[in-house]
Amino acid sequence: EVQLVDSGGGLVQPGGSLRLSCAASGFTFSSYSMNWVRQAPGKGLEWVSFISGTSSTIYYADSVKGRFTISRDNAKNSLYLQMNSLRAEDTAVYYCARDGGNSGVNFDYWGQGTLVTVSS
Amino acid sequence: EIVMTQSPDTLSVSPGERATLSCRASQSVGSNLAWYQQKPGQAPRLLIYDTSTRATGIPARFSGSGSGTEFTLTISSLQSGDFAVYYCQQYKNWPLTFGQGTKVEIK
Numbered sequence: 001e002v003q004l005v006d007s008g009g010g011l012v013q014p015g016g017s018l019r020l021s022c023a024a025s026g027f028t029f030s031s032y033s034m035n036w037v038r039q040a041p042g043k044g045l046e047w048v049s050f051i052s053g054t055s056s057t058i059y060y061a062d063s064v065k066g067r068f069t070i071s072r073d074n075a076k077n078s079l080y081l082q083m084n085s086l087r088a089e090d091t092a093v094y095y096c097a098r099d100g101g102n103s104g105v106n107f108d109y110w111g112q113g114t115l116v117t118v119s120s
Numbered sequence: 121e122i123v124m125t126q127s128p129d130t131l132s133v134s135p136g137e138r139a140t141l142s143c144r145a146s147q148s149v150g151s152n153l154a155w156y157q158q159k160p161g162q163a164p165r166l167l168i169y170d171t172s173t174r175a176t177g178i179p180a181r182f183s184g185s186g187s188g189t190e191f192t193l194t195i196s197s198l199q200s201g202d203f204a205v206y207y208c209q210q211y212k213n214w215p216l217t218f219g220q221g222t223k224v225e226i227k
Contacts, residue, residue: 104211110163
């Protein structure tokens, strides 16, 4: 059974940093591209970042470019999101999501989400 | 950036009735369109990808159609578990973008 477990969220002050993790199981992690998607309270979904299976291709949303860094450790079946220079508008539930590997990047499995709150 | 616009924002439907949700793209996305369902407090669930292919385990009452800039998600006979928010997503171009969502509520 495919499982994605998100962790690492919490309360952080503006300008601070946080590192999110996603532990994957039930599939060959290195064979799949992965993503982070976020959802601000009461709002819709926003794609944040993409990383290919070998980490050779990485993309970011403009809203986080230069502040967030996506990475993965295939030996540990884990995905990460290093978030620096956090702003109030980064407050959201962050989900890791697997790329379904179809004809493009859509999300066939999701973690349960981890809440990041940026506030003083 | 491709802007995805869903309509209506809220759809009130009685159980057993058909629901038709629309999604419009600001430029052609071909058939690179997915639909998700999200219930309160839960992560989204993939329903449809490539415009009309149901994801694993998705019942046949969910169907997708369209191409280019106009897409539709149809739920043929709404069941109690179908009342939720539905999002479309394009994966033709980066950045990947979602519609703002359509809430399907009980009439």
